[in-house]
Amino acid sequence: MNYWIKRLLYSIPLIVGMLFVSFTLMRLAPGDPSTMYLDPRMDMTDIQQIRKNLALDQPIPMQFWAWSSRAIHGDFGYSTSTGQPVIQAISDRLPATLLLSITSLFLTLILTFLLGLISAARPGGKLDSAITVVSFLGMSIPTFWIGLMLILLFSVHLNWLPSSGFYDPTIQSGDTFGIALSIAQHWILPAIACTIGSIAGLTRYYRFGMISTLQQPYILAARARGISQWRILSRHAFKNASLPIITLLGMELPGLVSGAYIVEYIFSWPGLGQLGINAAFSRDYPILMGTLVMSSILILIGNMAADVLYRWADPRIKQ
């Protein structure tokens, strides 16, 4: 237990440092929230005034100090482009992001393990080759294109699914079941697009982990004992082959909330990816810092979770 407390304490200066560096880097990029507009009807003095109102004329360390002393009390400020509280801007978009990212991560994992197993069961076999070809295709086809093709096929030609959005706004707001059903329909295509994008690479990792595990002497010993192939794969090799995947997943955790910008953009999915990208382009510092805080914490949690899972997968790893 002591170990975890120590790790948590160590991570505090780490987060502060991370945020300060990001804050500074962000400010080194040209422009600021007041310079977004180039409208001949506007006067430069207006921009100066807005800069002053937003305290952008202060030195960067001062601004960081002001920001962090408020943030420590849970006040992350207001978006400079929408005037909305940062917490609310993020929480407005969090549900859609989580729905898409968690379900597609879940799908990705199941399919990865499944395809990796099938591939590794008979490396070089017909199924393995097929999966290899498909996963290379999946890796090389841009998500952007996959998304549009999915829309063309399922929405335009077959007319089974809606092309974009989160749910049909004509459904009465009291009709919870109707809304849920509509969200489910709108969710399918983006989820497939997200999954295809991430499954391909992971499958390659898992296949490789599995094949090298299957060459270990203890697997040979298990085979010699007459244990079935399925049992060897699922009970003996599964955990050991998962180690690289666990590392990768630990790193992917922040991705759960950063949102999948391209997929969101194509399917008009109301997630955090669009918020973050728009904030970066419009130099919306409060929003950027808010999302940074969130992902820094998640990186931390992701690393810790990876450690826990490591121990489960490989009991030899001790403190």
Added chain:
Amino acid sequence: MNQLKLICYLLLLPIAIGLGLSGCAKKHNANEGTLNLRLNGEPNLLNPILTTDAYSAQVVGTIFSGMLKVNEKLELEPDLAESYEISTDGKTYTFKLRKNVKWHDGTPFTADDVVFTFSTIINPKTNTVRRSNYVINGKAIRFTAVDPHTVKAELPEPFAPFLLSAAAEILPKHLLENDDINTTSFNRHPIGTGPFKFKEWKTGQHIIVEKNPTYYGTVAKLDRIIFKPIPEYNTAKIAMIKGDIDEFDINPQDLAEMQTHGHLALYEYDQLQYSFIGFNLKNRHLSDIRVRQAIAYAVDRKAIVDAVLKGHGTVADVPISPVSWAYPSENNITRYDYNPKKSIALLEEAGYKKNASGIYEKNGSPLAFTIMYGQGGKASPKNAEIAQSALAKVGIKLTIVPMEWQAFLRIINSGKDPKTFDLCMLSWSLSPDPDDYSIWHSSEYPRGFNFIGYHNTKVDELLVQGRRISDPRQRAKLYAESSALIGADLPYLFLYYPRTISAVNKRIQGLSKPGPAGLFVRIQDISTR
């Protein structure tokens, strides 16, 4: 391996269920009385004095109204004001307001709301880019409520473009006087006086406005408008084809495809906009008009319109849109039609000689320029490439430098003299008022939008006069003259006026005459079939 199969089936199950459910979900016939409009992005906020993006403005226009409004002919007509008077010295504007106008929450609208709105804009604490519209030479315009239905605006000096600024949408004082206007929750739950009432805003999904049955003008025929932010062009195109949205501005390349869909009507109209390549007039070469003329003659702008806009645009030679009421008459416009021979002749006349690498030079300094533009638009890279190859043919070297938008703005807005660019490509969206003082007046350099450093004393004079005279006919003459003078001076290589091609679902009726103000100017007249 049976378990494997089982898992496969389990995985396919939710997809199958989803597909099955979507099959039996009946299509709501809720579309009647509903107009579905695409927004190219998520609006920032729904407060008319703070908005800076076109998407917000699109929604705000249905919820709020101003004392005046711009009609299809880009003229101002009474709205919340019944009438207005301008004093003979052009310094006092008196607006008579409509009686019996109510805010969407039932509170009566009065002159106090008008005064509140304008004083909030003028208040330096408000983060608005509109303040300077109400400040003339450092002095703010004074708004006073003479009685509950009369507003007086006193200007420090005559300023004709003020009338357009007076058309700004009005905010309710009773809901906002105690709030911080920059962060108030009103900005996401607006109450206005317009033909539609705000109903809901689901972030990133939709904004719904509903008919205002107690509207002071003609009550809308539509029951509601659903605004859907769909940032991606192709997704929006599919939504248009499927009937999920009712209006969509298409790329010229897609025109033929859209014509094959029987349920779509297509409209084409001019915008108040032009694209240009700006010359840094402080550059040693570009300060010579003959070099600028040589560049203008070398670039076939008709070919650019044909290639980049597929012909859906017009070559521009003056800084004012042909749909503006102050557009100069054709014989006053200096045209620089494609003529590479003339281009070479001009360079040689100016004392330039071809060097070993085929580039014209003078005193050892070659005509090698960079052209920068802010990334994002589809047209800019194509325009730049065409200009590059055209100039190469006559012996001028052009290097293309695409930049991130903010980095681009930093160079343009630097406030330094001289600025560190040679050529830059940009578009101006113009206001219905032809006043373009901030772009061309010499006092707007180096700080201001005259970033190329243009200076013509006669133009300066005309621009000042145009602001002081309130008679539109006289102003039209002044601006026609200044535009023609600027065009002849060639401070920009004016490229083109792009045209908008709009696809509208044929179930939508009552569109206004296609024009720069769009097809939904009279939103109350729109109905569904």
